[in-house]
Amino acid sequence: ELKVEQNPLFLSMQEGKNYTIYCNYSTTSDRLYWYRQDPGKSLESLFVLLSNGAVKQEGRLMASLDTKARLSTLHITAAVHDLSATYFCAVDLAIYNQGGKLIFGQGTELSVKP
Amino acid sequence: DTGVSQNPRHKITKRGQNVTFRCDPISEHNRLYWYRQTLGQGPEFLTYFQNEAQLEKSRLLSDRFSAERPKGSFSTLEIQRTEQGDSAMYLCASSFPTRPTDTQYFGPGTRLTVL
Numbered sequence: 001e002l003k004v005e006q007n008p009l010f011l012s013m014q015e016g017k018n019y020t021i022y023c024n025y026s027t028t029s030d031r032l033y034w035y036r037q038d039p040g041k042s043l044e045s046l047f048v049l050l051s052n053g054a055v056k057q058e059g060r061l062m063a064s065l066d067t068k069a070r071l072s073t074l075h076i077t078a079a080v081h082d083l084s085a086t087y088f089c090a091v092d093l094a095i096y097n098q099g100g101k102l103i104f105g106q107g108t109e110l111s112v113k114p
Numbered sequence: 115d116t117g118v119s120q121n122p123r124h125k126i127t128k129r130g131q132n133v134t135f136r137c138d139p140i141s142e143h144n145r146l147y148w149y150r151q152t153l154g155q156g157p158e159f160l161t162y163f164q165n166e167a168q169l170e171k172s173r174l175l176s177d178r179f180s181a182e183r184p185k186g187s188f189s190t191l192e193i194q195r196t197e198q199g200d201s202a203m204y205l206c207a208s209s210f211p212t213r214p215t216d217t218q219y220f221g222p223g224t225r226l227t228v229l
Binding site: 033042044045048050090102103105107 | 162215219
């Protein structure tokens with residue numbers, strides 16, 4: 001059974017600081033996604049990572065993927081309040097012929113304080 | 115492209131009642147997914163359609179749950195004889211799978227409260 005685990009689950013940061021969220025998954029997958037969710041809202045796609053060593057950056061967020069270690073990271077640089085949200089990683093099971101359904105981690109609730 | 119829409123946005127019902135939710139995917143997206151999210155957890159897969167065919171159902175989906183996508187466009191999710199444990203956010207997503215990516219775009223969700 002595929003498991004996706006994120007840590008930390010809660011993260012309180014000061015503005016201007018850097019931090020990393022980790023996402024470990026238990027079996028082979030060729031696609032990993034990062035989503036953002038604001039309170040009471042739906043999920044917004046941030047990144048799709050497709051291959052070992054893939055790195056994607058958007059603003060203050062950078063995501064990377066190490067398929068050998070089955071690990072993805074989401075790095076936050078010089079955090080600002082607007083980044084406060086819950087961040088989910090999700091793994092695609094398409095390679096197992098399971099139609100691309102996503103298995104999500106528990107989420108990391110990020111709070112950026114002035 | 116108006117995004118994925120879901121109706122209603124909120125539903126409060128009494129235990130034992132039936133409820134139905136609707137999802138309209140992004141036009142031309144042939145895959146449609148239903149997920150359930152409880153407080154403090156990530157979404158859990160329930161079922162998905164490719165066009166009008168329901169291709170997979172999760173073990174989470176009891177016999178009280180049924181989903182349809184009659185013409186390969188919108189989809190409905192019905193819960194019969196609701197229980198308090200059904201209280202959750204029900205999310206719909208759609209995609210048009212092309213290699214190498216298959217990003218799923220999520221709707222705003224329907225929040226169900228069973229009293």
